[in-house]
Amino acid sequence: MKKRYFLQFLLWLVFALAHPECVAKPPNIIFLFADDQAYDTLGCYGNPDVRTPNIDRLGHAGLIFDRHYNTTAICMASRANVMTGLLEYRTGCNFMHGPMMRSIWEQSYPVRLRAKGYRTGFGGKFGFAVADAPGQSADEHQYEHLPLEDFDFWVGGVGQTHYATEKNKYLAHYADRFSHSTRAYGAAGIDFIRTSSKTKQPFCLTLFFKAPHRPTTPDPAFDDVYKATTFRKLPNYGRAFGNHLAPQSRLGRQYPRFEEWGYHTETSYQDAMRTYHQQIYGIDVAVGMILDELEIQGIADETVIIYSSDNGFFNGSHGLGSKVLPYEEGARVPMVIFDPRVPVSHRGRRTTAVSGNIDIAATIMDLAGIENRSKLDGQSLMPLVRGQVASIRERLPLIQVWGATGSLTFGVVTQHYKYLYWCYGEGMQPREELFDLQFDPYEMRNLLHIPTEHPALPRMRAHYASELALWKQMAVPFHGYQPFGIIFDPEVPWARKRDLLPAPFKP
Numbered sequence: 374m375k376k377r378y379f380l381q382f383l384l385w386l387v388f389a390l391a392h393p394e395c396v397a398k399p400p401n402i403i404f405l406f407a408d409d410q411a412y413d414t415l416g417c418y419g420n421p422d423v424r425t426p427n428i429d430r431l432g433h434a435g436l437i438f439d440r441h442y443n444t445t446a447i448c449m450a451s452r453a454n455v456m457t458g459l460l461e462y463r464t465g466c467n468f469m470h471g472p473m474m475r476s477i478w479e480q481s482y483p484v485r486l487r488a489k490g491y492r493t494g495f496g497g498k499f500g501f502a503v504a505d506a507p508g509q510s511a512d513e514h515q516y517e518h519l520p521l522e523d524f525d526f527w528v529g530g531v532g533q534t535h536y537a538t539e540k541n542k543y544l545a546h547y548a549d550r551f552s553h554s555t556r557a558y559g560a561a562g563i564d565f566i567r568t569s570s571k572t573k574q575p576f577c578l579t580l581f582f583k584a585p586h587r588p589t590t591p592d593p594a595f596d597d598v599y600k601a602t603t604f605r606k607l608p609n610y611g612r613a614f615g616n617h618l619a620p621q622s623r624l625g626r627q628y629p630r631f632e633e634w635g636y637h638t639e640t641s642y643q644d645a646m647r648t649y650h651q652q653i654y655g656i657d658v659a660v661g662m663i664l665d666e667l668e669i670q671g672i673a674d675e676t677v678i679i680y681s682s683d684n685g686f687f688n689g690s691h692g693l694g695s696k697v698l699p700y701e702e703g704a705r706v707p708m709v710i711f712d713p714r715v716p717v718s719h720r721g722r723r724t725t726a727v728s729g730n731i732d733i734a735a736t737i738m739d740l741a742g743i744e745n746r747s748k749l750d751g752q753s754l755m756p757l758v759r760g761q762v763a764s765i766r767e768r769l770p771l772i773q774v775w776g777a778t779g780s781l782t783f784g785v786v787t788q789h790y791k792y793l794y795w796c797y798g799e800g801m802q803p804r805e806e807l808f809d810l811q812f813d814p815y816e817m818r819n820l821l822h823i824p825t826e827h828p829a830l831p832r833m834r835a836h837y838a839s840e841l842a843l844w845k846q847m848a849v850p851f852h853g854y855q856p857f858g859i860i861f862d863p864e865v866p867w868a869r870k871r872d873l874l875p876a877p878f879k880p
């Protein structure tokens with residue numbers, strides 16, 4: 374070897390040893406996403422009543438995130454967040470607002486990974502439509518408004534999709550083997566992995582399970598799993614632990630659902646939890662099917678797996694049911710990343726770093742070697758997974774611009790505290806809430822109620838003001854997002870805000 378080439382080789386070797394991820398083949402990526410799965414529903418999150426051995430296995434071999442939030446805690450908006458790495462006021466996409474513009478979709482991780490040479494697959498509830506221009510109607514219930522052509526493999530569905538496999542157009546051919554869609558998605562995942570492993574391309578599989586979203590429809594194959602289980606309740610369970618919250622928190626549909634969905638009596642609570650957890654058990658079985666196939670194909674050591682949920686769930690906490698509100702049970706969810714390439718010494722850990730659903734696209738792009746991520750709101754979580762850093766951000770915004778006008782909320786969460794501002798002032802005062810999540814993880818005490826000003830309040834108000842300034846600066850000019858820059862401004866009186874409310878929110 375000539376001296377010049379030898380020197381070049383030595384330089385490459387030094388670089389390769391320092392940055393093995395840059396010279397190795399990019400990993401396969403599997404992103405598994407549940408619908409409405411609360412943070413405390415997995416064995417690896419400390420719930421002693423549940424059986425989730427496959428997801429637990431991922432957690433124990435990877436990194437478990439204990440402070441992972443959906444920046445918007447409802448299906449459509451959250452799916453738009455994870456696909457793009459953008460906050461809701463930049464995706465412009467939610468129920469009561471509108472579909473995603475194609476120009477924004479084209480920045481999503483599935484499109485960018487495919488352009489980078491990845492084979493991409495999607496299965497499950499896509500959740501939002503893609504439109505060419507603002508004001509153009511696009512309906513997530515119609516296949517022609519979903520971006521099927523941007524995937525190499527598609528078993529996705531429109532709207533809420535169906536639990537019965539046979540009712541989903543692109544999944545129906547699995548119905549003879551698995552009549553319930555959760556395991557059918559597992560079977561579809563196996564097929565995608567099998568065909569992808571025969572190509573030279575890396576692959577990215579995204580599976581958005583319908584479970585455990587209502588209407589409660591567990592796979593009867595697992596009727597025996599929780600037959601004898603009595604489920605615990607979280608310490609903030611019940612109406613008595615909701616009285617201290619802002620009255621605006623009781624104006625959304627979450628409040629009546631505590632009784633409508635049966636969380637209010639011991640018998641109906643246990644029934645609700647049995648079927649809820651049975652649906653999550655079904656996801657765990659599907660995850661096991663996928664993990665087994667990776668072993669069979671000999672690619673388990675080159676496939677990164679991410680597991681999370683689109684929003685949390687109030688199973689009776691604070692006397693609430695359902696999701697949407699940015700309290701811990703509504704916004705915080707399980708999040709597990711397993712990267713088999715991380716040294717064993719750095720695996721099997723937990724992190725309390727604050728992370729968000731906007732980080733998922735950034736993480737997937739980082740894994741795929743896409744370096745230009747500066748326009749994303751999210752950060753790659755890989756430095757946390759590799760144990761290189763202890764945190765990736767100081768604060769994360771929490772957005773709630775859907776549903777009853779009274780329940781509109783904007784807030785910010787940090788390592789230690791959460792600050793929420795409830796703007797609604799019709800017959801009541803707008804409210805602030807401050808929770809110390811380190812000492813009060815169940816949000817039993819609003820620190821605005823103590824007689825002296827809490828020392829953290831000015832700092833949290835400043836964080837909120839910074840996030841509100843970003844909203845004012847960055848919100849898309851369509852789908853009713855810009856007015857919320859003023860509607861969420863605590864300095865502006867409610868009387869002035871009333872006229873600014875977008876049409877669906879006018880009282």
Ligand SMILES: [Ca+2]
Nearest residue numbers: 408409448683
């Ligand atoms: Ca959901």
